[in-house]
Amino acid sequence: MKILNKSVFLSSMMLIGTLAAGIVPDEASAAEFTQDQMKKMGIFLSNFTECSYTKITRGSFIDNPSEMVHFAVCHNWINNQKRFNLRKNCGKEKSEGDFYAHIDPKFIRETIKKYLDYDFKEHQGYEDYISYDGYTYCMPAGDGEETPYVKVVTAKKQNDGTILITGSSYYPEVEEADSNVNVRAVVRPYVWNGKNTWSLVSLDMDPKPYPDVE
Secondary structure: OOEOOOEOOOOOHHHOOOOOOOOOOOOOOOOOOOHHHHHHHHHHHHHHHOOOOOEEEHHHHHHOHHHHHHHHHHHHHHHOHHHEEEEOEEOOEEOOOOOEEEEOHHHHHHHHHHHHOOOOOOOOOEOOOEEEOOOOEEEEOOOOOOOOEEEEEEEEEOOOOOEEEEEEEEOOOOOOOOOOOOEEEEEEEEEEOOEEEEEEEEEEEOOOOOOOOO
């Protein structure tokens, strides 16, 4: 995905809503997880990979608040487009048409809290692609490249309460997920907005090329 041909940012519009917010895990035993629970873990991790985050930790997000902005704006653009409104301007940029998408900062805070369990206050733009004027975030509206999702292969609760995950990346537009592990992640169960969910601790996905399509 790219905005202004530099920042990998947006997922295919065909997939909007497929990773919609509100999908939460069921209660799990201390030793194992059901296939349904692991499927939902894969959806959780795919919220990051669809925004092109493949090697990231919660700590590195917090150390670089603009990356949290990038993730939250990207996530909402893919899954919650109704939160955006289109205008002719974005910061100093203007256009003849409604080519800039604006979103309220409250949704940025909400998304960061949900996926990273972090109370975000460091409002700012992201490089020269996302602007923040103290009232709204905005960016050029557009489609993007296809990005990988994650199928969870194994999930194991660790002594510190986190869950160690292995998985396989795949491109849902053109292929089925397999069991060839190239994803390792750690998530932490917690309650967000009264619901059981997870927050990201770390994600490490080895590259897997887009498959050849005849």
